[in-house]
Amino acid sequence: MAEIEHIVILTGAGISAESGIDTFRSAGGLWEQHKVEDVATPEGFARDPDLVLGFYDMRREALAKVEPNDAHRALARLEAEFSGELLLVTQNVDDLHERGGSNDVLHMHGELKSALCLACEVRTSWDAPMLNRPPCPVCQSPSLRPDVVWFGEMPYQMERIYAALSDCDLFVSIGTSGAVYPAAGFVQEARAAGAGTLELNLEPSEGSHFFAEARHGPAGQLVPEWVGEVLG
Numbered sequence: 001m002a003e004i005e006h007i008v009i010l011t012g013a014g015i016s017a018e019s020g021i022d023t024f025r026s027a028g029g030l031w032e033q034h035k036v037e038d039v040a041t042p043e044g045f046a047r048d049p050d051l052v053l054g055f056y057d058m059r060r061e062a063l064a065k066v067e068p069n070d071a072h073r074a075l076a077r078l079e080a081e082f083s084g085e086l087l088l089v090t091q092n093v094d095d096l097h098e099r100g101g102s103n104d105v106l107h108m109h110g111e112l113k114s115a116l117c118l119a120c121e122v123r124t125s126w127d128a129p130m131l132n133r134p135p136c137p138v139c140q141s142p143s144l145r146p147d148v149v150w151f152g153e154m155p156y157q158m159e160r161i162y163a164a165l166s167d168c169d170l171f172v173s174i175g176t177s178g179a180v181y182p183a184a185g186f187v188q189e190a191r192a193a194g195a196g197t198l199e200l201n202l203e204p205s206e207g208s209h210f211f212a213e214a215r216h217g218p219a220g221q222l223v224p225e226w227v228g229e230v231l232g
Contacts, residue, residue, distance in 0.1 A: 004196075004230065005084035008161075008168040009075065010186055012091045014175020014202055015219045019066045019096055040150045049145075053131040056146040059093075060112045060127070068100030071174065071223035076101030078227045087164045091176065091183055093148050108155040108183065114147035123147050155182065165189040170196045172226070175219050178205030187211055200226060 013021070038044045038051060045052045079086055079102050088105050090097055093112045097105045110116075115126035119141035126144070128134065133142040149155050165171065171190030178184050187197050187210045199205060199214040200222045208214050215222050 004169045006086075006164075006168045007078075007082070007084065007170045007172065007230075008087045008089065008164045008186075008190065008195075009172045009174065010089050010091070010176060010183060011075075011097070011174045012176030012183070014177075015069075015071050015090075015223070016066075016092055016094055016096050017175065017202075018069045018071070018218060018220045021062075021066055021092075021094055021096075036151065040148075041152055042150055043152075045145065045150070050131060053129075053146075056112065056148070057129040057131050060129075063094055063112060066094075066096070068096040069220045071219035072096050072100030072102070074224040074227040078230065079103065081231050084169075087161075087168075089161055089183075089186075091180070106157055106161065108149070108157060108161065110146070110148035110156060112146065112148065115144040116147040117141060117143050118145055119143040158182065161186070162189060165195075166193045168193070168195045170198065172198045172200065173205070173207075173211070174200045174223060176201065176205055178207030198226070 034055065039055045075088060075097065079088065088097065088102055089108055090105055091109050093107065093110055095111065095113055113125060113127055115124045115130065117136040117139060120136060120139040122138045124137050130144050134144065135142055136144055165186055168190060171187060173187060176183065184207050187207055190197055191210065197211045199208055199211040200219065201216055202218060203216055204214065
């Protein structure tokens with residue numbers, strides 16, 4: 001794999017599942033008690049902000065109970081030792097990549113530990129509850145919301161992602177369902193640009209047939225093995 005100089009990696013809920021964070025579609029999972037439209041849309045927030053703020057307060061608090069796994073740590077090793085260019089894009093709003101040692105992570109769906117002020121539009125690192133309407137640290141308005149991308153909102157830094165996809169030698173998707181766009185279309189963007197494509201997933205995703213190669217099994221096993229191959 002010495003010829004590979006530019007890798008784009010996309011991670012989804014599957015990479016954090018082994019750490020104990022339920023995947024979006026898991027049976028008995030995180031979202032079952034609530035309809036998605038109630039807790040993950042701008043309309044749901046407008047309708048019942050207390051429900052939404054309380055829901056994300058619980059998710060933020062739960063992060064303290066989980067730890068990064070071998071897959072997170074392997075990607076941090078790749079970032080540290082790969083001689084080429086690497087862009088790690090995640091659909092996850094947890095901080096397990098960072099706690100696993102990765103320094104440059106693009107959170108296309110935002111972050112649980114970030115607050116967005118609806119009054120002044122400033123983002124702030126945030127680790128406390130929002131249900132009690134704390135003031136924005138910048139403008140003092142009680143107008144904070146979770147800095148996460150809800151259904152119907154535009155994911156972050158899409159121009160940077162598409163530019164990287166058009167220029168990469170290899171696109172790797174790890175632990176994604178292949179069902180949520182625009183991320184589900186990244187493999188086709190990379191293929192159109194002539195890149196190699198690899199899926200590492202517990203089971204075939206909905207877009208598995210788009211990949212030149214697919215390996216199926218636990219991320220904690222597959223990702224360190226693959227990183228070892230890349231680094232030789």
